Every structure is written in C-alpha cells, then in structure tokens.
Amino acid sequence: MSLLQVRDLKTYFYTDAGVVRAVDGVSYDLKEGETLGLVGESGCGKSVSALSILRLIANPPGKIVGGEIFFEGKDLLKISEKEIRNIRGNHIAMIFQEPMTSLNPVLTIGLQIGEALELHRNMNKKEAREEILRLLRMVGIPDPERRIGDYPHQFSGGMRQRVMIAMALSCNPKLLIADEPTTAVDVTIQAQLLEVVKELTSRLGTAVMLITHNLGVVARHVNRMAVMYAGRIIEQGPAAEVYAHPWHPYTIGLLASVPRLDKPRKERLVPIDGQPPNLILLPPGCSFMPRCSYRMEICSKERPELRPVGDGHFTACWANMER
C-alpha cells in the first residue's frame, strides 16, 4: 500500500473577487522510498496542495473543500487537531518555499533547530547541541560552532534554505515535502543537498515530494513526476517517459522553454504563449485551451480527465499526439 494517497483534493480560497480554485481535484500516490517531482506553472497550486496535506491552510480565506488524504491508512482530513500536530514534524516534515518567513527572526539558528529536537526527539540540551552541529555540517554550513548563535538575517538566502533542510531532516520523517528546497544555492551545493535527501530515502525509506521549477533537478532526482496546471494534475508518469514523450501541450511547452547548457545558445527563448489562467474564472472544458495550439472543438466544452497514454503515463488532454 502507498504511504500517501491523495484523492480528489480540493482547496479553495474565498476572496472578495471570487472563489480561487487553487487545488481543484488532485489525486496521486506516493510509495515508501519514492521521490515524486511536482512541477507546473507558478501559481497553479503546488504549494497549496502540499500545505493541504498538513492542514496548514489559513481558514478563512482558505478551505479544504473536498477529498481524502490517506497517510499510513489514516485520513488526515478526519483526524483531530492534536493528532495532526503530532504528525507534523514527527512523521511528515516540510521544507517551506520561503525560508525567511518560516524561520523565527528573533531566535538564533541553534535555538530553532534545538526546539525541534527537544520537542520531537526528547533530547537534552547537550545531546541537542551535538546533533545541531552535526545537522548543520551535513547541509554544508561552514563553521557551525560559530554560526549556531547567529540570527536568520545574518545568514544568506541559501544558508537559510539549508537550515530549513536541516530542521526538516532532524526528525527522520517518513514523508518529506520539499517545496523549492534549493532555489537559492549554487549547483555544487544543490547536488550535495539532494544527495543528503537521497541518502535519507534509501536509509530510512523516506518518501519525498519534491516541488520544483528546475526541470534539470527533476530529470536527475525523481522517479515519477506530476505536472500541474490551474489546480489540476494534467500529466503524470515516470520522469524518463514524460521527458522523452511529453503528451500534454502544456508539458511540451514547458520543456521547450528551458535554456539548455548542453545545446547551443538560442537567440531567444520560447515561452508558452498567452496569459496564465485566472483561477477565479476558469474556462469550461480544458483550462489550457485559451493558450493551446492543438485545441479542437471538444476542448472548450468538456474537461479532459486523466487517461493512460503509456506505461504508467497519464494525461488530461483530448488531442491524440503522434508517437
């Protein structure tokens, strides 16, 4: 059985301008030891779907309006507030997208990690200090003995990100949700950090949900990937398969818009035409339709559901692509 099963998750925000359908019927599975890459348009609901797992959606204006989230067989949407708090940090750890807002500005780095350790692993002060130093070293913070007393604003963006990773790993989670964990570090450190995470998956069988815009990182580090657009998963499958045979026009456009270092430099990049969707006013039918060059009549009438197009490869698109 999968460690995590998300079924038809819907999370909406009720704003003055209307209902923002940030996550609108998302389903996926995550097995022990597996790494799932989640990519997609900025603002398409990746972070909100991750935060929904931990029930960290501020209500109001947000609300999880439907679906089920089974973690080790338990529906996280049905358990008590106390139970979910126990799961956060102990069994499911999250690396948040914005390290500055998730670190407490008035506490030193050492105290923040220490708090997590004392809370979740019942360590005394001295043990905790040793463990903090080990964790900081593991994520490549130089000179941790001296930096342990620093405040978050004294760290660079990438160093804060590494502190977040150290905190997330401190409790040996069963599921790690990493939301853009390495945007602020150089590629040598990025490789090192992702190795640390990989080591965790093989040593403890931790499952990882890796949310990122970096298609290179996805290519290197994930087993399976899901592509989101306007609150829904529109393509899903083994990473190698999706890169080799992207089916959904959005995925095709995404892969075509990255500059690649292994190819000659292009004079101009090719973004996907058109404006990102307005989640309050989605068109009927396929949400990508206004920007799609493959669109047909049915696309504006009926919403395409995920259907199999290859081995473990699913897409939500009406078009039939040449393979």
Next chain:
Amino acid sequence: MANDILIEIKNLSMYFPITKGIIRQQKIAEVKAVDGVNFFIRKGETLGLVGESGCGKTTLGRCLLQLIRPTSGEVYFEGVDLCTMASDHLRSIRQRMQIIFQDPFDSLDPRMTAGEIVAEPLRVHTRIRGRELREKIAELLKIVGLDPSMTERYPHQFSGGQRQRLGIARALAIRPSFIVCDEPISALDVSIQAQIINLLEDLQGEFDLTYLFIAHDLSVVRHISHRVAVMYLGKIVEVANRDALYRVAKHPYTIALLSAVPIPDPIVEASRERIILRGEIPSPIALPPGCNFHPRCPIGVEICQKEIPSLREIEEGHWVACHLA
C-alpha cells in the same frame, strides 16, 4: 574611464562584524562578505554574477546601490563615486538604480495591496496620479504576467512566483537605467522565466538598460549575459565574455559549477560525469591562507595553500584568479 562604462567598482569590501554580548557589544570577528572586488559594467550590458551561496553576491549588489554602505572601496556610477556621496544626494541617483530582491516576501510590505506596491515608486518619483496611475499599474502587471484583477490582493494571497513578479513590476515602474536583479526568476516556472528574460532583454534593447544579473541557474545566465563573473567567498575568481566562459572556463570552481548543472533530460543526466567537490566550505569568518578555494580544489598544489592568487588577465577580457591558470 572609458565613457561606455556605467558602473565601476574598485577594491570594494564589506565586512560584517560578529558581536558578542547584548549590552556592551564586543566585536569578536568579521564576516568578509565582499573582499576587495573590482569590476565594471558597460552601458547597456548584462553582467551575470554567479557563485556559491553565501559568497557575497547579494551584499555586493546592495553595496552597489548603497543600500548598505561598504566598509571600503569605491563605486562609480557614471564616473561619480557613490560611496562618498551624502545620503540626501543619493536619493536622486537611486531613482535610476533599482533592485529586484531575492526574497520577495522580505521586501513587499504585507499591509499594501499589489496595486499600492507597484504604485509606490511612481508616487514618490513621478506626478502620475488618478486614472493614468491605475492604467499604468494594470499595464505593469500585465507586462510581468499578472492579471490586473489581482490589484487589490495582498502579498500573502499570491504564490511565491507571483510575488516575485510583483517585485519586478515595481522595479520597472520608473524606468531605471540600472537594475540589480538578485535571483529574479529562480522562484518562477520555466515558461514565465522565459517570458521575463525576453522582457528584460526587450527593455534593455529599448531603453539601453544595464543589468547586474545574479543567479544560480547557469543556463539562464548564459542566455542573458554578455559577460559573466564568478564569485567565491567574497572574491571574483573569474570574469569573461559569455562564450569564452562557457567554452573554456579556467578556474577550477567554474569548471566544477558547469559540470554540476543538471540538464533537463533524464537520459543525458544518467550518463553525465560530474566533478564532485570534496572538503569543507571554508568559513567567511576564518578564511584559509592562500587561495580561498584550495580546501575544495581538485587540482591545487603547494603554492595554493600559501599565496592568494590575484585576478590576472590571461586572454583579452578573460580574467582568472588561479595560480594554475
């Protein structure tokens, strides 16, 4: 100074004190965030700046705009040294220099709506008001790919990438001549990255804009930059024209960086050789003697542990700080 040069910095250093004790703060050490940096940027040029996290890129960008006053050194903007300029004088020059911040949450006032945030520089520096202002805001939001219907939203109601675009719209509002782009696109999806890069390039062509473009994504940096500078622990270790740097990088750190860039193709990735750097990253508080990179350098020799390599021009326009280059 050649007159096509917009910005030149000389021997710029920024040391942050590390203090102990709350009441009588005692300085116990220094972080040498930027340590004797020299470079120039031509008018209408994009200088890419890459390097290790924590090597001082943001600090350098902030020193250029005098958002923090550097410990020592000179920053010339059109031949005038900003470091010795009084604060009230700086205001008028700042109008022409903008920054797109790395952490958009840090820099957007949570109590202001998106519209107010973008309008602020226009209110401070121009006379645009009323309907014209509203139209201008809508236009700026559209330029960065945000829906004008989002004008009344507050920062926390946007996704990470949407907030970043808000910061870009704000920086573009008053048509500056120089922009420090501090990782402006790392939070965006690749299609919007491509849009913003095309946009920055178009604006550059149209208004002769000059950019310092800080980023970790070396493929994006190759795309947008005319020249690229590589920084390591507070120092520039290599500067060259884009093509020279990507074709014949000379500094072992640059070479390792280029080899570690993940390629968006699982098949290519599976068969790629990478240079894995070992060794500890030295602390900017206690820099090693000799070359800052020697504890991790795969090719270092004895002299590297003793002497600091200076930045030398080894071919025209290609500067490297390595004893073995």
